[in-house]
Amino acid sequence: MLDRLARHRLARHLLIAVVAGAGLVAxxxxxxxxxxYQLATMAAYLCATAGLTVLVGLSGQLSLGHGALMAxxxxxxxxxxxxxxxxxxxxxxxxxxxxxxxxxxxxxxxGVVGLAGARLHGPYLxxxxxxxxxxxxxxxxxxxxxxxxxxxxxxxxxxxxxxxGIAFPLERWQAWIACTAAxxxxxxxxxxxxxxxxxxxxxxRDDEVAARLAGIDVxxxxxxxxxxxxxxxxxxxxxxxxxxxxxxxxxxSLAFSLFLLMAVVIGGTGSLAGAVWGALLLVALPELTALLxxxxxxxxxxxxxxxxxxxxxxxxxxLIVVTIxxxxxxxxxxxxxxxxxxxxSRPSPVDLTHQPTTDTEPTDAQHTSTP
Amino acid sequence: xxxxxxxxxxxLSRGAVFAAFALALVLIWRGARLVNFSQGAMAAxxxxxxxxxxxxxxxxxxxxxxxxxxxxxxxxxxxxxxMRRVDPSRPLNAVIAALGIVLVIQAVxxxxxxxxxxxxxxxxxxxxxxxxxxxxxxxxxxxxxxTVAIVMIALGLMFTRTGVGLKMRAAAFNPDMxxxxxxxxxxxxxxxxxxxxxxxxxxxxxxxxxxxxxxPHATDLVxxxxxxxxxxxGLDSPVGxxxxxxxxxxxxxxxSGYSGSxxxxxxxxxxxxxxxxxxPAGLLSRPxxxxx
Numbered sequence: 001m002l003d004r005l006a007r008h009r010l011a012r013h014l015l016i017a018v019v020a021g022a023g024l025v026a027x028x029x030x031x032x033x034x035x036x037y038q039l040a041t042m043a044a045y046l047c048a049t050a051g052l053t054v055l056v057g058l059s060g061q062l063s064l065g066h067g068a069l070m071a072x073x074x075x076x077x078x079x080x081x082x083x084x085x086x087x088x089x090x091x092x093x094x095x096x097x098x099x100x101x102x103x104x105x106x107x108x109x110x111g112v113v114g115l116a117g118a119r120l121h122g123p124y125l126x127x128x129x130x131x132x133x134x135x136x137x138x139x140x141x142x143x144x145x146x147x148x149x150x151x152x153x154x155x156x157x158x159x160x161x162x163x164x165g166i167a168f169p170l171e172r173w174q175a176w177i178a179c180t181a182a183x184x185x186x187x188x189x190x191x192x193x194x195x196x197x198x199x200x201x202x203x204x205r206d207d208e209v210a211a212r213l214a215g216i217d218v219x220x221x222x223x224x225x226x227x228x229x230x231x232x233x234x235x236x237x238x239x240x241x242x243x244x245x246x247x248x249x250x251x252x253s254l255a256f257s258l259f260l261l262m263a264v265v266i267g268g269t270g271s272l273a274g275a276v277w278g279a280l281l282l283v284a285l286p287e288l289t290a291l292l293x294x295x296x297x298x299x300x301x302x303x304x305x306x307x308x309x310x311x312x313x314x315x316x317x318x319l320i321v322v323t324i325x326x327x328x329x330x331x332x333x334x335x336x337x338x339x340x341x342x343x344x345s346r347p348s349p350v351d352l353t354h355q356p357t358t359d360t361e362p363t364d365a366q367h368t369s370t371p
Numbered sequence: 372x373x374x375x376x377x378x379x380x381x382x383l384s385r386g387a388v389f390a391a392f393a394l395a396l397v398l399i400w401r402g403a404r405l406v407n408f409s410q411g412a413m414a415a416x417x418x419x420x421x422x423x424x425x426x427x428x429x430x431x432x433x434x435x436x437x438x439x440x441x442x443x444x445x446x447x448x449x450x451x452x453x454m455r456r457v458d459p460s461r462p463l464n465a466v467i468a469a470l471g472i473v474l475v476i477q478a479v480x481x482x483x484x485x486x487x488x489x490x491x492x493x494x495x496x497x498x499x500x501x502x503x504x505x506x507x508x509x510x511x512x513x514x515x516x517x518t519v520a521i522v523m524i525a526l527g528l529m530f531t532r533t534g535v536g537l538k539m540r541a542a543a544f545n546p547d548m549x550x551x552x553x554x555x556x557x558x559x560x561x562x563x564x565x566x567x568x569x570x571x572x573x574x575x576x577x578x579x580x581x582x583x584x585x586x587p588h589a590t591d592l593v594x595x596x597x598x599x600x601x602x603x604x605g606l607d608s609p610v611g612x613x614x615x616x617x618x619x620x621x622x623x624x625x626x627s628g629y630s631g632s633x634x635x636x637x638x639x640x641x642x643x644x645x646x647x648x649x650x651p652a653g654l655l656s657r658p659x660x661x662x663x
Contacts, residue, residue, distance in 0.1 A: 123406035309481035316474025
């Protein structure tokens with residue numbers, strides 16, 4: 001039974017998603033409101049890091065613009081929710097409409113960047129997406145009438161449905177929304193990376209000429225993966241807007257885009273499981289460094305300077321060290337450790353080549369991230 | 372017409388700085404085949420060093436010298452401590468490591484100096500001199516032009532007339548062959564990074580005081596403009612970088628002069644996107660026989 005399940009990718013992923021969903025619902029009942037809010041933030045980040053890890057790890061395209069794509073999603077979400085709110089639309093359409101708009105808007109922007117990126121290699125695409133991130137504040141001030149300038153926009157969000165009870169905390173409802181979005185994103189991306197398209201992506205990444213000779217439309221593949229990745233980032237941005245009930249350019253700085261990249265690199269590029277680790281770190285590290293700077297700072301002025309900058313410093317150092325010492329990321333480390341533990345029980349070398357193993361990992365993407 | 376001339380001179384003056392900064396990017400690209408994404412942050416650090424030295428000693432020129440010296444040191448250290456250790460088989464790793472350096476430098480600057488803008492003085496007046504009743508060029512613009520020209524001529528002479536320059540070109544052109552012929556390729560690479568750090572630091576020091584002043588993020592946009600300049604001119608070509616820098620400076624000056632200042636960054640994004648879509652290898656590039 002388990003053996004057959006392992007071979008049927010969609011069924012396996014669905015089962016994992018259902019189990020994870022049930023676990024998350026139970027978790028939201030166990031956690032206090034603030035932790036639920038953090039869980040929701042983590043899920044929003046996960047949408048973006050999962051999209052980014054597929055882009056960087058499987059297609060070899062480096063985007064420093066996923067913060068900007070999240071901003072696109074967040075602004076689309078805010079604008080749509082304002083329009084729908086004016087038109088008198090109520091839940092659930094008031095929640096779903098803006099999120100769909102967030103996905104579509106980010107996918108469109110991602111399509112334009114992806115079109116340029118399809119013809120570019122490494123540093124050029126990175127430079128283009130970096131520019132995209134840096135001009136976000138300029139765009140919001142240029143179109144201040146629509147986008148609210150530095151102040152940003154507020155997002156109309158309705159409280160949890162009355163059917164859940166009066167005492168149902170908003171944070172738990174937010175965690176449900178965000179985790180649903182993250183699970184759906186992970187499910188879709190896991191199936192995508194395991195599919196024919198995922199194999200085409202890896203072929204393009206490893207050798208474009210060979211991929212072209214094998215009949216793969218290299219340009220189309222690169223654009224499609226960028227659009228998918230951008231859509232995931234847009235959903236993450238939309239969820240973030242729903243969580244904070246506001247959007248402002250300050251939330252999507254260059255540092256934020258680099259944080260997303262760091263999360264992906266630390267988790268292990270190309271690994272969806274690694275993206276979970278990355279998202280967790282994105283939420284946990286700032287809190288840990290804030291704790292540290294509270295203890296380190298002797299004066300209020302020093303505290304003000306350490307605030308934020310200390311996490312920046314830790315993130316930067318971690319990024320450098322992981323790139324040099326641990327190119328496969330945390331998930332690569334865990335996978336190889338698990339592989340070492342499991343190896344004696346492997347029956348025959350045949351298993352290692354073509355048969356899908358009975359790994360209970362959510363994805364088999366991490367096997368491809370080794371150089 | 373007056374305004375046009377003023378904007379043209381202003382654009383060329385800023386463009387000269389972007390050209391110098393782009394030249395720093397080209398130096399590293401030719402030596403190591405990677406775009407140094409930490410160039411902006413490295414220049415932000417040297418700007419703060421110049422600020423500190425000038426504040427302590429009261430001399431602009433001492434600050435300038437220390438910024439250039441610090442640029443040499445930071446560039447060499449970056450190459451020795453980080454870039455040399457990055458696995459070269461995956462080109463993305465070098466970019467990611469450089470971004471890590473950006474975060475580290477900006478964090479350290481933020482902790483040391485805070486996030487307030489530190490206004491910096493310039494050694495010459497920025498009021499334009501009149502020639503025949505027509506305001507043309509400020510002494511500071513002249514200073515910028517002369518400084519950038521000296522840097523470019525010095526670099527040009529070094530690469531074409533000295534033994535070290537020849538070794539650096541050999542190491543960049545064919546590392547394995549150069550190594551066989553006795554060139555210390557690693558040292559040449561370090562030298563490229565050091566020179567790039569110094570040139571970038573000097574360029575940043577020329578432009579940052581004319582804007583809001585020293586800030587951890589003051590050079591982010593300078594990097595973007597210089598990157599655009601280098602891409603427009605072709606990352607392989609020093610002459611292209613200079614031309615690209617001047618073009619970017621002019622575009623920025625006209626856009627901000629005739630519309631609103633906020634648009635200029637958006638226009639640069641558009642220019643970069645169009646150039647990358649139409650001529651990915653730069654406007655001045657010749658078709659390559661083989662693209663890698």
